[in-house]
Amino acid sequence: MDPLDVLTNLDEVIPYYQAIYSADEQQIIGYEVLGRIKLNDEAESLGEFFQDENIPDEYRIEVDDSILSLAIDEFLELKDSHLNLFINRDANLLMLDHGESFLEILLEKQQKGLKLNQIVLEITEHNFRGDIEQLYHLLLYYRTYGIKVAIDNIGKASSNLDRIGLLSPDILKIDLQPLRLSSPSQSYYDVLYSISLLARKIGAALLYEDIEVNFQLQYAWKNGGRYYQGFYLSKPQREFTKIDECKAMLKNEFQTYINSEKKKLENLYLFTENFNQRVQQILQKVGKQFENYEDLLQQLSKELNDCSFRIYICDEDGFQQSVNIFKQEKWEIQPQYFLHNWSWRPYFLANIMRMRFDQKGFLSDVYSDIETGELIRTFSFPLSQNHYLFIDLAYAYLYEEEGLL
Structure with a gap:
C-alpha cells in the first residue's frame, strides 16, 4: 500500500473491532481496535503502514490518533461500562512526547x-x-488514571522476560500462531510455560491470540488462558460483535475439554496407584537379597525393563546415594553420578x-x-x-499409555 493513499484519504480510515472472550463468563469482555482503510469498496489492513519506519513518525501518529478518536466515540455508543477497549500503540512513538498526546x-x-x-x-x-525505565514510569503514570496495560505478541518473537516483569502488565498476550506448525519445537512450549509462570508471579492475566482452530483454543484453556481472541471465535468487523455471540459454543467446547481433562487425570491417578503397587511388589520380591544399592538397581532394571531407562537413589537432601543405572541398548552403570546433588x-x-x-x-x-x-x-x-x-x-512407554503425555 502506498502511504500517500492513506495520508490523502484520512476520511476513509476507519476502526475495525475484534472481540476478546472471557473463559469465566464465556462472553465478550472487550474489543481490540484495528486500523483499516476503505479503498475501492474494500477495507484493507493498515498494519504495514504502522510498521513502516520509513514513513515519518508524525504521519503514523496522525493516522493512529484519527482511528483512536473514532473508535472511542463508537465504543461510547455501546453504553456498557463492563467492556474494555484494547488500543495498540507503538511504544517508540508513544515515548516521543512521553505519552502526553495519547x-x-x-x-x-x-x-x-x-x-x-x-x-x-x-x-x-x-x-x-x-530506555525501558522511562517506559515503565510512563505506564505507571497511566495506571494512576486506571488505564490497564497489555504486552502484545509474546511468543511470536523473542521477548525479554526481565523487561516484561519490570513493566508489570495487567495482561500478557500470547501469540498461538506457531502452534499451527506441523511440529512446534519443545522449546516453544517451554517458553510458553515460562511466560505462564511469570504471569502468575506478577498477577497478569493471559490472553491467547491468533486462535484459528479448535485445538489452539483447547491449548489456551488448558494453559491458564483467561481471555481468547482469534478468527476461530470472531474475525475483525466494522461493527461490534454481540457480547454473547459465542457463549453457547464456548460453553460446549469447555465442557468437552473438562470431560477430556477429567478422564486424563483419572487415568493418571489410576496409573500412579497401579505403578505404586508394582514397585512395592518388586521391592517385596527382591526383599533383602541385595548386598548394596548397585545390586538393588541391577535387579530393579530387570523388573522395570519395559518402562524405565534410568534408576537411582537419593537421600532426603538430594544427594545421590547410588550410581545411575542407565539403558541405551543395554543397561549400564554410571558411577560418576554418585553423591551428585539434585x-x-x-x-x-x-x-x-x-x-x-x-x-x-x-x-x-512431563518434562x-x-x-x-x-x-x-x-x-x-x-x-x-x-x-x-x-x-x-521412557517416552516410548509414556506414548503407549493413555493420558501420560
Missing part, C-alpha cells in the same frame, strides 16, 4: 463519558528501543516432603530430560526412612 485524547473523551479503566493499552515490548531442581525438596508424609510414590509432570532431550516422567518412591527411589520412565 493521554490528552483519552482525557478529552473522558469528558464525553469514557471511563479510563475501560482502556487497555497494548504495546510490543520486543520492538521498544528506548536439590536445586524445582520442587525436588517439596516432593521429598510429599513422599515422607504420604509414604507412597507419585508421578512427576525434557537433560541428557536424552526426550519428554519423560519420573516416578519417585520412598525406599526407607530417608532414602528415595527415582525411576525415569
Whole structure:
C-alpha cells in the first residue's frame, strides 16, 4: 500500500473491532481496535503502514490518533461500562512526547463519558528501543488514571522476560500462531510455560491470540488462558460483535475439554496407584537379597525393563546415594553420578516432603530430560526412612499409555 493513499484519504480510515472472550463468563469482555482503510469498496489492513519506519513518525501518529478518536466515540455508543477497549500503540512513538498526546485524547473523551479503566493499552515490548525505565514510569503514570496495560505478541518473537516483569502488565498476550506448525519445537512450549509462570508471579492475566482452530483454543484453556481472541471465535468487523455471540459454543467446547481433562487425570491417578503397587511388589520380591544399592538397581532394571531407562537413589537432601543405572541398548552403570546433588531442581525438596508424609510414590509432570532431550516422567518412591527411589520412565512407554503425555 502506498502511504500517500492513506495520508490523502484520512476520511476513509476507519476502526475495525475484534472481540476478546472471557473463559469465566464465556462472553465478550472487550474489543481490540484495528486500523483499516476503505479503498475501492474494500477495507484493507493498515498494519504495514504502522510498521513502516520509513514513513515519518508524525504521519503514523496522525493516522493512529484519527482511528483512536473514532473508535472511542463508537465504543461510547455501546453504553456498557463492563467492556474494555484494547488500543495498540507503538511504544517508540508513544515515548516521543512521553505519552502526553495519547493521554490528552483519552482525557478529552473522558469528558464525553469514557471511563479510563475501560482502556487497555497494548504495546510490543520486543520492538521498544528506548530506555525501558522511562517506559515503565510512563505506564505507571497511566495506571494512576486506571488505564490497564497489555504486552502484545509474546511468543511470536523473542521477548525479554526481565523487561516484561519490570513493566508489570495487567495482561500478557500470547501469540498461538506457531502452534499451527506441523511440529512446534519443545522449546516453544517451554517458553510458553515460562511466560505462564511469570504471569502468575506478577498477577497478569493471559490472553491467547491468533486462535484459528479448535485445538489452539483447547491449548489456551488448558494453559491458564483467561481471555481468547482469534478468527476461530470472531474475525475483525466494522461493527461490534454481540457480547454473547459465542457463549453457547464456548460453553460446549469447555465442557468437552473438562470431560477430556477429567478422564486424563483419572487415568493418571489410576496409573500412579497401579505403578505404586508394582514397585512395592518388586521391592517385596527382591526383599533383602541385595548386598548394596548397585545390586538393588541391577535387579530393579530387570523388573522395570519395559518402562524405565534410568534408576537411582537419593537421600532426603538430594544427594545421590547410588550410581545411575542407565539403558541405551543395554543397561549400564554410571558411577560418576554418585553423591551428585539434585536439590536445586524445582520442587525436588517439596516432593521429598510429599513422599515422607504420604509414604507412597507419585508421578512427576512431563518434562525434557537433560541428557536424552526426550519428554519423560519420573516416578519417585520412598525406599526407607530417608532414602528415595527415582525411576525415569521412557517416552516410548509414556506414548503407549493413555493420558501420560
